Amino acid sequence: MTQLNLGPIFRSLLRNKTGAILIALQIAFTMAIVLNALFIIGERNDLMARSSGVDEANSFQISSTGFATGFNHLNTLEEDLREIRALPGVRNATTINSVPISGGGWSMSFQVESGENKPSTPSSIYMVDEQGIDTLGVELVAGSNFTKTDIRLRDGTQEGWPQNVIVTVALANDMFPELDYAETVGKTIFINNTEPMQIIGVIDQLQAPWIGWNKLENAMLSPEYIVGDNWNRYFIRAEEGMRDQTMRDVEELLAKRADERLVENLRSFEEIREDSYSRHSAMIQILYVVMIIMIAITGKGIVGLASFNVNRRLRQIGTRRALGASKANIVQYFMTENVVITTLGVIVGIALTIGLNMTLVSAFELGRMPWYFLPLGGLCFYLLGQVAVFGPALKASSIPPAMATRNV
Amino acid sequence: MLKMENISKVFRTDVVETHALRQFSLNVDEGDFVTVTGPSGSGKTTFLNIAGLLETYSSGTYELDGKDVSNLSDSARSRLRNEKIGFIFQSFNLIPDLNLFDNVDVPLRYRGFNSAERKKRIEEALETVGLSNRMKHLPAQLSGGQQQRVAIARALAGSPRFLLADEPTGNLDSKMAHSVMDLLHNINAQGTTIVMVTHDPGFAKQAKRNIFVRDGQVSENTLVEQDLPSAASA
Structure with a gap:
């Protein structure tokens, strides 16, 4: 050899x-x-x-801004939701103030104890109605969903926060590390130092709007319709494989009243993810x-x-x-x-x-x-x-x- | 030992056809010492290359140690070169980056000897050429004569039956050339067949037989009156 x-x-x-x-x-x-x-x-x-928690493949957003004199925001919002939900191929729809991982949204700090200078935990807040959980595609793992009566209206001068909220498992664990997340149902937490809120439900996962945030998994659902400035964002979940057709149908539906409002920002969740990353x-x-x-x-x-x-x-x-x-x-x-x-x-x-x-x-x-x-x-x-x-x-x-x- | 019959070698380019050897026939017996002389371009080196299986030939038959080498594969020719033939080159062809030990070791590694066997053979070969005390030296640290001795040691280490030397004294001064020739005569005296190309008529006369090559053919094949130098006859 x-x-x-x-x-x-x-x-x-x-x-x-x-x-x-x-x-x-x-x-x-x-x-x-x-x-x-x-x-x-x-x-x-x-x-x-990382999963955002949302049914990404079948979801999209579209926004509507009324500009006509006498534009009735609340009526339009309720009518839009009713008509969108009735469209073939639409599984569900909700209004939402911002979209997970989209880069823009709302966050607040929450305390377990009332009072100033108490330890607090930050979380993003999504304002949705009682169809929010199903529309986002998240799973309620403890407690209960919002009811129609939980939904309150938030206009430009509205102060205070709804009494009932739903949190993610991550936020529940962050705020009550000694408890199992299911045990946080019924607990009271405080916003703005002293305003009480009750956790009525826990969802498995929903990411915040900011992908680089170290509290990305902390999210809260707040039962509200924003009606103060004639602007609405609709978040729509289509049936499996129907997203693209539904996007066209929803845009066409909302455009019927183009003489009194602007319909824009029609984007699939996949496009939002692509932009974010x-x-x-x-x-x-x-x-x-x-x-x-x-x-x-x-x-x-x-x-x-x-x-x-x-x-x-x-x-x-x-x-x-x-x-x-x-x-x-x-x-x-x-x-x-x-x-x-x-x-x-x-x-x-x-x-x-x-x-x-x-x-x-x-x-x-x-x-x-x-x-x-x-x-x-x-x-x-x-x-x-x-x-x-x-x-x-x-x-x-x-x-x-x-x-x-x-x-x- | 070596039997060539009607060997021809033609080098072809697009425009030129050069007949380096024409109907070249030669027998070299076991233990012979044959010198090959002739003018430049006569075909001496081509003959040596073919004899040493360094080149193929265009036609004819060649038997080395009784074996027809015409249709051997490249690897079989390599093995045969390694086992049966020792080469000594005019320019020594030592590997400049390797010390003497590693230089002599080169063909032994291709032979597949184990480490102990190789070491024994290298030491014996370098002892034979009087350089056992320089094993760790590089070729550049030696004189031309010493380098040629290392090349001879390298050729001998594998115990070849057949030694081919291409003008081994061509790059040496007279004293060193005689010393190398003495060494070759000693090796031949121990039974190794040697074929040596040389330009030096004096050294040609020291062989047992001289062939004169002209125009690619053996023009003279003469037995030499033995006039061996003292070292060889000692």
Whole structure:
């Protein structure tokens, strides 16, 4: 069996170390950047994959702003909801002040104890009617839903808050960490320091409008119609697979009274999600481009060094062939040489990767990279090296043994 | 040991056809020491390349150690080179980045010997050429004569039956050239068959037989009156 030549290759590289060290460093830097970029991409993808709690595939929003003199906001709102709900393909509809993960909304702080300077918990607030839970597609996991009589009107001068509210499991746990979320039903909490509200129900999940907020899962449903400024946002949930047709139908329905109001912002929830996470998507694309460029440059560098070494060693390769090396032996020599260089690059690369990750952890509050990134990353760079060096190695193996006796 | 009959070698380009060897026939017996002389471009190196399985030939038959090598695969030719043939080149062809030990080790690794066997053979070969105390030196740290001795050690380490030398004294001064020739005569005296291309008529006369090549053919094949140097006859 032919020997692997590791020792002679290593000693030979030590005597021609400049090119090898440059490539090893290139591998190391590329590894550090690519692995950290992959880690960031993974984290961003995890963020983007979080569920908002809403039936996203079948939901959309549309808004209406009355401008005609004498525009009756409340009548229009009730008539709109009645007609929208009656449309074929519509599962349910509600008014809502803002849409989860859309970037704009309302938040307040809530206390378990009444009084000033008491510990408080922030939460987003969605103003919906008694059809809100079904329309959003969230699940009531404890307590009860609003009734028609819970719904109050909020106009521009309205003060105070409804008496009954529904909270997410996350908000219930945040406010009453010692209780099971189901036990929070019936508890009184306070808004504006002293105004009491009673938790009458708990829903499984509903995200706040701000995707970067650390209390993203804290949300509250407040039973209200906003009627103060002639503006309404309708949130509609279509039957499975009927969303696009329903969007057209709802827009057409509301547009019937276009002489007295403006109908706009018809957007599916998927579009809202896409917009909200557009910075994340852009960053992922940029990181992918950077990764591809760096990997391509490194691969090209390995090809370049290997090609240079082949051209520099024509006589030497011919001599090896004359002394009995088969073509496979020559290919193996260059592949092994690449393994030695890559090993050096991967060792330095692991240190750089950990260092860069620690910097990112402290500077940007990223998570720690899982340990398995390092061996998997190293393995990928071994593969990259082997693929990159294979062409020049094959070229080297085609050098004839007679090269040993030629004057080159 | 070596039997060539009507070997022809034609190099072709789009416009030129060059006949490097024409109907070249030669027998070399076991234990022979044959020198090959002739003017530049006569086909000496082509003959040596074909004899050493470094090149294929266009027509004819060639048997090495009783085996027809005409249709051998590239890897079979490599194995045969490694096991049966030792090469000594005019420019030594040592690998500059490897020390003497690793240089002599090159063909042994392809042979698949284990580490202990290789070490024993390398030490013996370097001892034979008088360089056992320089194993860790690089080729550049040696004189030309010493480098050629290392190349001979490399050729001998695999115990080949057949040694091919391409002007082994061509790059050496007279004293070193004689020292290398003495070494080759000693090796031949121990039974290794040697075919050596040379331009030096003096060294050609030291062989057992000299063939003169002209225009790709053997034009003279003469037994030499033995006039061995003192070292060889000692």
